[in-house]
Amino acid sequence: MDEALLRSLTPSVIGVLGRRGADFAAAEDAVQEALIEALRVWPADPPRDPKGWLVTAAWRKFLDATRADAARRRREDLLDEQPAAGPAPGTDDTLQLYFLCAHPSLTPASAVALTLRAVGGLTTRQIAQAYLVPEATMAQRISRAKRTVSEVRFDQPGDVATVLRVLYLVFNEGYSGDLDLAAEAIRLARQLAAVIDHPEVAGLLALMLLHHARRAARTAPDGSLVPLAEQDRGRWDTALIAEGVDILQAALARDRLGEFQAQAAIAALHADAPTAEETDWVQIVEWYDELTQLTDSPVVRLNRAVAVGEADGPRAGLAALAALDDSLPRYTAVAAYLHERDGDLRTAARLYSEAARKAPNLAEVAHLTRQAARLNARLREF
Template identity: 75%
Template sequence: MDEDLLRRTAPAVLQVLVRRGADFAAAEDAVQEALIEALRTFPDAPPRDAKGWLITVAWRKFLDAARSETARRRREGLLEAEPLPGPAASKDDSLQLFFLCAHPSLTPSAAVALTLRAVGGLTTRQIAEAYLVPEATMAQRISRAKRTLAGRRLDEPGSAAAVARTLYLIFNEGYSGDIDLAAEAIRLTRELAHLIDDPEVRGLLALMLLHHARRASRTAADGTLVALAQQDRSRWDTALIQEGVEILQAALARDRLGEFQAQAAIAALHADAPSTEETDWVQIVQWYDELAALTASPVVQLNRAVAVGEADGPRAGLAALAQIDPAVPRYTAVSAHLHEADGDRRSAARLYAEAAEQAASLAERDHLVRQAARLNTDGR
């Protein structure tokens, strides 16, 4: 049996069980047990209707569990009859499943893991490998999330904003292990955009596509990071850029600006420019002003300082940087960049070295170390 087909089918099976009255945690356990049985039996006797088979087996697994211990008292009404496999879940069911996985009682990390498991159909092992944690750790995270949701029904979902935030967190993890989380986030966001008419969801999809279009140019052959100014723009995916821009324009036309739309507008201006020098930095600063008004985020202010440095000169960028708390992540790296642009190479080299010690990833650290070494070598 094609494991990828099982993965794509599992969320729909889960939706059917929840629609029939199973609580989320019990339904998810039953689906996972059905998938295990499918992997064991399908190679020898594959059914004609894999989805119907999974629904039947998962429902029986759920009923077996419901008949035991205290679950029987909560679900007596469900035990009176075992219905035949029903139709696929409706769009509304799919949307509620998205919302439930982003329930406000869950932490962001738990919402991410549960979304990948229940909506994305990934296994615990695949999610663990993607996040570079032991499988047992991820299993505990998912179990805690399911316990949190145990007994909750679909009348207490999260919001579209919470779902979008969860998908954005998944996208930012990029690629690791055998699962491309960026591509998975785009797939799920496309599905969400199909289910809900929300300009911010479409803004998020546009943002993902515009960022993903530049993916091939972000790293060199040896895996080292390539800064935007040095990226080979001929390697950018123009089809994804065009799609992202069209989706963004339609979202902006709704006149309900949100942070993902503003971020996508900035990404679109970068994607549209033939080079760093030809980028419309003035308009990017204006979009950062819009974004700052929406979020009051110090990270946004940090990125705005870089844009100001490009639009009005490095001294203006340093002045904008001075208004930001130095404890903000990447503050030192931005300071190094602006000092170098201002001609103060000695200070820039020192700041790049300091920023390398604060880097959140090995790739970022190596990049900053190389910047420091470049300036120190050139200065001899």
């Protein structure tokens, strides 16, 4: 069973049902039921036309649900006139569905969550982890969003900024999570850049390409994380780096700076350094200053503290860190790193252990635990 194929077909099938008259919530429910049916049936009897099979199955699920609702019998009469068979349209509705989910009737947070669920194929748990909220909270948010748009006809485009945030969240989920959605996010960003002439769209595409170029070097053969400074730069994809830098330079030349362009500029400086020691940390701090003015994000300030520690020394980094809330994700890991660079190995070892207990995934737990063990071994030598 090719689950990636099912995930890629989902937006198109929802789009077909929408064009036939189904509202978004009903279409998404029907398609989810069809996907469950496909997982049951396809292994033994794979269809020749997977999309056509899903469209037919989802349409029947939708009609069954409609018939079960006596209050919608008048609408059912109209829907029954629509064809339920035949070849499925070949158009790609994925990008359009992103815009439809970013509807003005939804808050940005709800639009992102709904799109990740309906288009990205992420589970409620994965979306909750991306938002750093309990799964039950995210389930309620998605349910409210579906109710909000259940009677909306999607004839208005969504907000571009929200669509960009969605794409970046999907990319990050695919880059570090269980689902490989990074390539799909890049494909959609390319498609978006081809139809929307905006420097921030280009900035996001550049940022994705520059991060994706380092993907092969991010993990060791045993699956453990490899920090940026320790990565084999010979394994970086130089073609993707060159493409990302070209796109970024063209965007920056338009003098309409946005947060994705600033993030891409930071990634480009990392990619441009032949070795970790040759990284231009002074410029990176300057770009973080720009990014802070654009977003005032605590996470950006946390990353800036690391850059300050590299550019001006670990004590300057710790001073910048002290101004932040210590409950921030990865705050403790950053503190451990800066204390180690400052020579305080005992404090660093303790903080690495504490950071491991707070880490959001097993790969980070293992990495931080190894860092603590490495320092504790050095301390025993003294």
